[in-house]
Amino acid sequence: MANVRHGTVKEPFIHITKNAAMPFWKGLLIRASAVIAAFILCSLLAYFLIGANPGEFLKTFFEGNFGSNAASAKLRIWKLAKDTAILLCIALAITPAFRMRFWNIGAEGQVLISALASVAVVYYNAGRLEDGPLLVLMFIASIAAGMIWAVIPAIFKALWNANETLFTLMMNYVATFFVAYCLVKWTPNGSSVLGELKTGHLPSFGHDYLVLILVVLVTTAFMFVYLYYSKHGYEISVVGESQRTACYIGINVKKVIIRTMALSGALCGLTGFLLVAALDHSVTTTSVGGRGFTAIIVSWLAKFNPLIMIGTALLLVFLNHGAGQLATVFRVSFAFPDVVTGIVIFFVIGCEFFIRYKVHFRRKTRTAQVADNGSGGGGGALDSPGDNEKPDIVPDKGGKLK
Amino acid sequence: MFKKLVSLCLAVLMVAGLCAGFAGCAKANADFKIGVILLHDESSTYDKNFITAVEDAQKALGLSNSQVIIKKGIPEGNECYETAKDLVAEGCKVIFADSFGHEDFMIKAAKEFPEVQFCHATGTKAHTEKLSNYHNAFASIYEGRYLAGIAAGLKLKAMMEADSTIVPKIGYVGAFTYAEVISGYTSFYLGVKEIVPTVTMEVQFTGSWYDEAEEKNAANALINMGCVLISQHADSMGAPSACEDKGIPNVSYNGSTVSSCPNTFIVSSRIDWAPYVKYICEQTMAGKAIDTDWTGTISTGSVKLTDLGSKAPVEGTQAIIDQYKAELVAGTRHVFDTNNFTVNGEKLTSYLADVDDDGTYTGDTEVVKDGYFHESEYRSAPYFDMEIDGIHRINSKF
Numbered sequence: 001m002a003n004v005r006h007g008t009v010k011e012p013f014i015h016i017t018k019n020a021a022m023p024f025w026k027g028l029l030i031r032a033s034a035v036i037a038a039f040i041l042c043s044l045l046a047y048f049l050i051g052a053n054p055g056e057f058l059k060t061f062f063e064g065n066f067g068s069n070a071a072s073a074k075l076r077i078w079k080l081a082k083d084t085a086i087l088l089c090i091a092l093a094i095t096p097a098f099r100m101r102f103w104n105i106g107a108e109g110q111v112l113i114s115a116l117a118s119v120a121v122v123y124y125n126a127g128r129l130e131d132g133p134l135l136v137l138m139f140i141a142s143i144a145a146g147m148i149w150a151v152i153p154a155i156f157k158a159l160w161n162a163n164e165t166l167f168t169l170m171m172n173y174v175a176t177f178f179v180a181y182c183l184v185k186w187t188p189n190g191s192s193v194l195g196e197l198k199t200g201h202l203p204s205f206g207h208d209y210l211v212l213i214l215v216v217l218v219t220t221a222f223m224f225v226y227l228y229y230s231k232h233g234y235e236i237s238v239v240g241e242s243q244r245t246a247c248y249i250g251i252n253v254k255k256v257i258i259r260t261m262a263l264s265g266a267l268c269g270l271t272g273f274l275l276v277a278a279l280d281h282s283v284t285t286t287s288v289g290g291r292g293f294t295a296i297i298v299s300w301l302a303k304f305n306p307l308i309m310i311g312t313a314l315l316l317v318f319l320n321h322g323a324g325q326l327a328t329v330f331r332v333s334f335a336f337p338d339v340v341t342g343i344v345i346f347f348v349i350g351c352e353f354f355i356r357y358k359v360h361f362r363r364k365t366r367t368a369q370v371a372d373n374g375s376g377g378g379g380g381a382l383d384s385p386g387d388n389e390k391p392d393i394v395p396d397k398g399g400k401l402k
Numbered sequence: 403m404f405k406k407l408v409s410l411c412l413a414v415l416m417v418a419g420l421c422a423g424f425a426g427c428a429k430a431n432a433d434f435k436i437g438v439i440l441l442h443d444e445s446s447t448y449d450k451n452f453i454t455a456v457e458d459a460q461k462a463l464g465l466s467n468s469q470v471i472i473k474k475g476i477p478e479g480n481e482c483y484e485t486a487k488d489l490v491a492e493g494c495k496v497i498f499a500d501s502f503g504h505e506d507f508m509i510k511a512a513k514e515f516p517e518v519q520f521c522h523a524t525g526t527k528a529h530t531e532k533l534s535n536y537h538n539a540f541a542s543i544y545e546g547r548y549l550a551g552i553a554a555g556l557k558l559k560a561m562m563e564a565d566s567t568i569v570p571k572i573g574y575v576g577a578f579t580y581a582e583v584i585s586g587y588t589s590f591y592l593g594v595k596e597i598v599p600t601v602t603m604e605v606q607f608t609g610s611w612y613d614e615a616e617e618k619n620a621a622n623a624l625i626n627m628g629c630v631l632i633s634q635h636a637d638s639m640g641a642p643s644a645c646e647d648k649g650i651p652n653v654s655y656n657g658s659t660v661s662s663c664p665n666t667f668i669v670s671s672r673i674d675w676a677p678y679v680k681y682i683c684e685q686t687m688a689g690k691a692i693d694t695d696w697t698g699t700i701s702t703g704s705v706k707l708t709d710l711g712s713k714a715p716v717e718g719t720q721a722i723i724d725q726y727k728a729e730l731v732a733g734t735r736h737v738f739d740t741n742n743f744t745v746n747g748e749k750l751t752s753y754l755a756d757v758d759d760d761g762t763y764t765g766d767t768e769v770v771k772d773g774y775f776h777e778s779e780y781r782s783a784p785y786f787d788m789e790i791d792g793i794h795r796i797n798s799k800f
Binding site: 067069071072074075076079137180184188189190191192193195196263280281282284286287289324327328329331333334 | 467471
């Protein structure tokens with residue numbers, strides 16, 4: 001494949017080649033420096049925009065996550081763990097579908113409808129059942145609701161190849177308005193605020209959030225094993241790589257799509273159940289609060305690996321809490337934390353480029369031949385998930401010297 | 403190369419951390435702190451009204467920024483309770499929340515921290531929960547809307563005198579069929595009716611507190627039905643801008659819209675929360691009790707009318723408003739005087755209002771006495787939820 005250029009041909013100032021194998025520590029180092037560089041840029045922005053010196057910036061960021069005194073430290077660390085767990089749980093839910101290249105952006109609606117299902121069970125139970133059986137019913141209702149919301153677009157995709165991105169997105173709106181409808185129905189005084197339900201609370205051990213966090217950790221382990229060490233996980237990967245290959249080796253693609261989306265929906269259902277039974281004990285149209293979309297970034301940054309997702313979910317929640325504290329302390333609008341989060345994510349995604357590709361600058365004197373392995377010209381780092389696992393097939397996009 | 407970069411970054415970080423440490427030491431320890439929990443940030447007119455109030459009160463009391471902690475964007479769920487706890491941990495002695503749905507989570511926190519005061523705007527449960535550290539507050543905004551109605555009535559009267567074909571029909575864009583909205587549009591209608599007795603009103607609900615497109619649609623629908631003047635109770639610019647486009651006079655809410663609607667803006671009523679925020683800070687600092695249900699009035703400076711618009715209002719409006727205002731303050735005039743309206747063609751002599759929010763949604767307290775409906779007296783949040791004659795609801799599914 002290697003095209004041979006001679007010294008007489010003018011060499012471009014910069015050229016890029018695919019980086020075959022980078023040691024793990026080096027990749028980690030690049031990512032860490034990207035985060036640090038992003039923080040330096042953010043602290044400069046903070047200095048010029050809101051007048052926070054870099055010291056205050058970092059201190060505030062740190063305090064937002066770990067507290068400013070012993071009492072708030074305890075609260076905020078638990079909050080960090082809890083928010084990470086919820087975000088992670090949604091990211092786990094969308095991951096199997098994404099590995100299959102089924103772009104499910106409907107986690108927001110799937111979680112919301114599951115939360116509504118749990119609330120509906122408590123509402124219509126009206127205190128008749130004890131919390132034990134009630135929780136079982138809530139759990140079943142939430143899982144079922146999440147599965148139904150996810151399987152509808154899956155069926156349309158599998159049978160008629162309907163665009164799943166638009167379909168799942170629209171299902172989000174349906175879920176939101178369905179919640180609004182139920183709230184109007186359940187509050188005859190017209191307030192549309194249900195308030196905290198008195199029954200159907202998940203029992204707590206040790207700490208209010210401990211059960212939730214443990215459930216999510218067990219789910220993470222399960223998903224890791226399921227995706228990497230089970231036949232289903234393998235089928236998902238094959239369907240994701242090539243549906244034709246999957247057909248050829250006898251995988252029932254339709255079945256895999258529907259089954260995988262049912263699993264995605266069930267995990268969203270679990271999240272919805274946890275939101276209601278362990279945290280809110282109520283539902284509003286904004287109960288999920290955009291986390292169904294943030295989870296996509298979590299999953300993608302981790303290259304769809306459930307174990308790495310723990311880290312990426314933590315990073316996003318960390319940014320959110322730290323930047324939120326900045327907004328509070330410096331009295332700026334919520335746009336500023338979003339800018340900070342955006343910059344850091346941009347750097348993290350951007351640095352993937354330097355991990356996957358090598359940049360060569362033109363040297364001053366040229367004598368030797370230059371072997372050009374014809375890299376794809378370096379598209380966005382996020383263009384193709386799972387690239388690392390694929391054998392390195394060199395694209396022939398350039399092809400000019402053939 | 404990378405190692406150098408990393409070590410440089412680390413060095414910068416360490417120096418920065420050191421600076422932070424010193425900066426922290428320099429801050430003086432203040433013993434009073436108030437925490438404020440808001441549903442959105444300043445992009446919502448509703449929350450902006452609270453932010454302005456808190457900042458005004460802070461200035462009046464001479465508190466520093468570190469003594470007034472404002473938490474924006476707190477949803478109506480566990481996160482509200484979590485934030486309240488966080489504010490307690492930060493040393494707040496009094497915590498204030500601005501949205502109706504925060505109530506249950508504030509009560510939960512109030513039960514856990516009896517030494518901290520919890521104050522909640524627009525809530526309904528303080529008088530039945532009977533916690534010494536949990537309080538509700540609202541304002542008699544129906545009086546403000548009534549006065550805005552007077553200004554609208556004068557405009558309507560002038561329009562009818564100028565063009566005898568005009569039918570006195572006005573429109574109102576409401577959020578939900580909730581007592582706060584019903585009380586608001588009824589008092590506005592009664593204000594207009596005081597000047598133009600033959601007026602009727604159409605009400606269109608949107609089912610959302612903030613939905614610009616829907617509010618605009620509702621206002622346009624009302625205008626197409628022949629409504630010649632519009633008011634609203636929803637938080638976006640939807641209805642006022644629709645009115646400006648079509649040249650229909652508008653009475654606004656939450657603040658003046660004169661800058662974007664110069665031709666059609668008459669007046670706006672709003673609740674000024676600064677007196678309440680100041681009150682709870684002062685009471686807490688002095689170790690005195692805070693009222694379980696606090697109702698701000700025109701006298702406390704809580705119910706305000708903005709300056710009149712420059713083009714739409716009729717000349718002499720301000721003097722007439724001031725006259726009615728004086729009567730309301732003196733107690734010689736009541737907005738919900740039973741001589742001024744009928745329900746199903748009959749004068750109201752008795753009404754059981756749903757004052758106790760016990761989840762049953764049934765009336766429990768007699769509120770018609772001495773010839774008028776006693777709004778915001780048995781609890782601060784409004785409970786007038788009747789359909790009076792002359793007002794027609796186009797949709798009531800919300």
